[in-house]
Amino acid sequence: MAGSSYGTIFRITTWGESHGKGIGVVVDGCPAGLPLSEEDIQRYLDRRKPGQSRFTTARQEGDQAEILSGVFEGKTTGTPIALEIRNKDQRSQDYGEIMDIYRPGHADYTFDQKYGFRDYRGGGRSSGRETAGRVAAGAVAAKLLESLGVKVRAYTRSIGPVVISPERMDLAERDKNRLYMPDAQAALEAEAYLETLMAEKDSSGGVVECVIEGMPVGIGEPVFEKLDANLAKAILSIGAVKGFEIGSGFQAASMRGSENNDAFCLEEKTPDGGLAFQPRTVKQTNHSGGTLGGMSDGSPIVFRAAFKPTPSIARPQQTVDRFGKEREIVIKGRHDPIIVPRAVVVVEAMAALTAADMLLLSMTSRLDRIRAFFGGDQVG
Amino acid sequence: MAGSSYGTIFRITTWGESHGKGIGVVVDGCPAGLPLSEEDIQRYLDRRKPGQSRFTTARQEGDQAEILSGVFEGKTTGTPIALEIRNKDQRSQDYGEIMDIYRPGHADYTFDQKYGFRDYRGGGRSSGRETAGRVAAGAVAAKLLESLGVKVRAYTRSIGPVVISPERMDLAERDKNRLYMPDAQAALEAEAYLETLMAEKDSSGGVVECVIEGMPVGIGEPVFEKLDANLAKAILSIGAVKGFEIGSGFQAASMRGSENNDAFCLEEKTPDGGLAFQPRTVKQTNHSGGTLGGMSDGSPIVFRAAFKPTPSIARPQQTVDRFGKEREIVIKGRHDPIIVPRAVVVVEAMAALTAADMLLLSMTSRLDRIRAFFGGDQVG
Amino acid sequence: MAGSSYGTIFRITTWGESHGKGIGVVVDGCPAGLPLSEEDIQRYLDRRKPGQSRFTTARQEGDQAEILSGVFEGKTTGTPIALEIRNKDQRSQDYGEIMDIYRPGHADYTFDQKYGFRDYRGGGRSSGRETAGRVAAGAVAAKLLESLGVKVRAYTRSIGPVVISPERMDLAERDKNRLYMPDAQAALEAEAYLETLMAEKDSSGGVVECVIEGMPVGIGEPVFEKLDANLAKAILSIGAVKGFEIGSGFQAASMRGSENNDAFCLEEKTPDGGLAFQPRTVKQTNHSGGTLGGMSDGSPIVFRAAFKPTPSIARPQQTVDRFGKEREIVIKGRHDPIIVPRAVVVVEAMAALTAADMLLLSMTSRLDRIRAFFGGDQVG
């Protein structure tokens, strides 16, 4: 089945394997007239680049995105935008045992069963490298959203047992540490924790949190195409994610209705430079996480993604090979002890893609607005 | 946008509001030759019927499903199966304040903003009643899955602070208590907890767990159409769900790779009545929850859904009306203090619909199997 | 596969067989706020009702449409509109040979091969009766289009050798004769032709022409989702259609570029009651049939559908039964000698559904218009 596309109106199709000729994405359905340059894409890609950090792989990817179509004189034309990152280094190398052995926690076994064989080089299509296409496309979606007043920001919420503190939380701090944590002290603690794990040839999971601000009210469709349902799919489609929650999330299951309900009230809004006050309906709390009935409710949309620990660890592990023999495997090479810091921008990308698509999809809900769009009184 | 359909090959479209003429669903893409009767549907619908329990609404729904098309001489014909439940009682009644006031935790406000007005009778399309169509369709999917050796079962895992115990867990117990808990003692504790809440005019959230057994290996598509990603969307599309996790889920975020990885080993499988032993690749543990790389890995698929507490509570709540005035609301009538027991079959239905669709979608992954399907050596 | 749905934003799903319990359609994605009543639907359905004409079957269908959901206080709510027509008469009857024998020109053989068996009653799902659902949904689409200034009208262009004359063409005449021909004289000639055919136990094909007026410029998507490509699919999805052409159509194949190109010029347009003149770009001719590059070009969209002769004829025909024996069949009962007059409203319905869907889809092509839609200067 064709499972490499995502979105309905703003629709992306990714391609490429870890060690193939390149990675790419086609962004179809982006409105015409959006200023877009390769720098816009690069800025996003650089955020998933392994840093100088001891916790991300040293291999210098240095991905360079190229725009091949859909942009003319600096603006999107409304036709498909092809983005491509050529792999710099494709030297054939010795893949050794990985060719035949199923690595625990990886998709080797399921790929072999589904397709009869697999591209074993570096994980092939199930490699984290596949997310480069998502991030490149996410950069376009984020730029579109920004031009409509919508902002998407993700950050590391926890690494193993180390959780950011609500009191110390400071988004400006996020880009200052290598773990993308908006809490300097938590970042230090997490670094120490990761050091220990590395010494023990082990790895850690973590949680990414994401906030979408500025969404108009009523985005998302009732029933199957709820905004939160689509966010959940988008996030669970990222390789190592094992859980998704919005607002009070799993905590809601042990809460009472009187605690979890968000009361509505009116907020006085001053228009810029104006004198008149316009009351606006807002929620006093945000346990809903910014959606009610699957539609955005005007509050920030806040969700979390649980990432499992990196499955590639240097300890001996028990497994089976494709010839049906039990084997022991020790995974060689450098591997990140934690996926989360590099996944922050991937979460942001998937959220931006979902928000952009559902925003565009929401334009047809009311006849009065459609009539105004097509020329108001002239029609009908 | 058209958001009332779900699935690609096995595709359903639901319709109907809480207090309209009826509720229904069209199941399109069900293979021909499946024995199907109204009793098959009814058995599922009865499971979401409010029981004699004090914890579910007394209003006797007594939904009766009718098959209007797609079944001939007791078997599905491959053409769309229309299922319909006429509402028995449509007396116009006084909806009082609900017409104008936005109930906290409900979709009243977002519906009004999205569509300009709303069907305020009993929640309209965002009512829990909408799930009757999903359950009716889920009964068809479950029957199809059973004929292919796949079984889907959900149950109540927790209600507020009361969680089932792994030691006492007994699926046979599930249908014996009114809370659908597979643990008799936990059920008693939960009943006591709910009694307290009702006395306090409050409500509780809870967790539903679901297990899919018998799925062949390799079901689900890499990248965007992962099996777990589609399950997440299916589950989050249910009204009150705030979270989804698979396998070790959110716990994985604080685990180590060495704990969370599932080692592979060989299992001796004796064919029925046979002498030969065939080794089969299996996982020694199931932290993955039955998927690797978004594809089923042969272990049971185990996921959980977090439900928020019923938002309709009899306490006074602060809110706003559609005329932009702050108001206090006290929601009248009987309301369940907990959604979870009635939601168990809805989770099962959405899981069955997803599993059936992805199973059918998986048939085109390998050319060798396609060639065999179309006549082996004759072709090519 | 689920092939009973049509459309992306304005999406319909039909169900029902010829002699089952009923026929229906779910219209999902219709914008909220459109006034809609059962009379709106009935008016369309009546047009495909067999008249008193000698050329349409005497069986009185008298279809009565019921709106089951999606309309509240006389207006669409934005949620799915379920339309249903219960079959009045389901007496089991003797289907005799038709159960086992493949009628030439019908889908009996292909249905049996595809599904293993078939609902043989009156053609089951491949019966012309299936179009009732399309027509009911088309009535909704047509009403939506009218409120946006777009009008869709089809008529009989030819029956066998009898073609309407451009000189005598008068749309007001269409509804005055039983053949839906906008040319009184041609209608008389066609009636005489059909009399002859009936005497000879034979049937005739014909051509339906359809005109869509008032479409804004730029509706339709380049490449695969061209407006004309979608119209072609919509029209070829009607049972007996064997050909589709737009504008100069097949004639274009023997024309020269200098003949077929439509020159552009300016047209002075007087706004109602205004003094200023606004020049508008128009085409001097309309060989293109109202589309250029797959997008509407401002001229009326004009296309034609070729219908084959009714395959059910009372003459003996050579065929095969499902047991693999050669047989002779004489089809009993009254059958229309021509499908075309009853198909006119079906063509109109499919054109309206396509136009409505593509109109709504076109709203996201330009960032400037999207920004204006979401609040102009406030955003970004």
Add this chain to the structure above:
Amino acid sequence: MAGSSYGTIFRITTWGESHGKGIGVVVDGCPAGLPLSEEDIQRYLDRRKPGQSRFTTARQEGDQAEILSGVFEGKTTGTPIALEIRNKDQRSQDYGEIMDIYRPGHADYTFDQKYGFRDYRGGGRSSGRETAGRVAAGAVAAKLLESLGVKVRAYTRSIGPVVISPERMDLAERDKNRLYMPDAQAALEAEAYLETLMAEKDSSGGVVECVIEGMPVGIGEPVFEKLDANLAKAILSIGAVKGFEIGSGFQAASMRGSENNDAFCLEEKTPDGGLAFQPRTVKQTNHSGGTLGGMSDGSPIVFRAAFKPTPSIARPQQTVDRFGKEREIVIKGRHDPIIVPRAVVVVEAMAALTAADMLLLSMTSRLDRIRAFFGGDQVG
């Protein structure tokens, strides 16, 4: 809207403009295990290369396709296949009047209206060059079909008034002349006709015919996803096509039922080297063009596409510019006086893509076959 994708299971997404950096296509959903090389793609691309013919543009395109992903060790892996053709020559050149003036018969005006501006270089996305992506993808689909015993072949049926003769028809001749006509004499006449047109600075339309052989019976879905409906859409999505017909097509409209119905009979089929005879249901004639009720009926599928004359002609034409002024235009440069010969392989590609997709979609119609696919007696 995202209109650059085609297909459901076997799904392609094309990108690229006439004078941009390149043209490409992503083929998603191709089954794993199909041998595929760049030569397979190149062979198809070369067929749309302008020859040394006087009737096709002299500009040497010499497209070189590169496979960037989805193929490993010479076989498809089941993951997306990215195909790319870099444009060799992107010298900026003087586009002169074309920047501002709407060429008659081209999409300049509709593009400007839809998107607010356009990539005016060589027609941008509406250029015939866009079809290179379709052809590259079509090569993959054709290879898949061949491995399943299905063959797709198109040819020029007519050029202006010159039509091939059924008596002289010889498919082997097709590739011997520059017009892809399977009739040597007609090819000579057509060449002479085109010479005259060129002298008169004019162009010609024509008809392409296509035959699909070897399709199993029952491919295509009833109602909206009929095989012929999808072929119609596929063909009308090609730039200059104005009409589509299958089997007797528009001629059926003036035929009688007794002429147009295809009688069924039995055909004795000898299995290779076998002694037993197996009777097979076949049609004695093929007016249906190989489909009944939208499903393949076992006969060859035969359809025709009407192409309009090349709109680019060297005569002065009346038009309007984007500033709302009437202008005269004389289109410079060499232009083919006929599109048809180069479009033959495009028709073949779109037919192959449609056939491959619908073949894969048809695998889920019967429960008995699905049960056999998933392991027969072991399941259920």
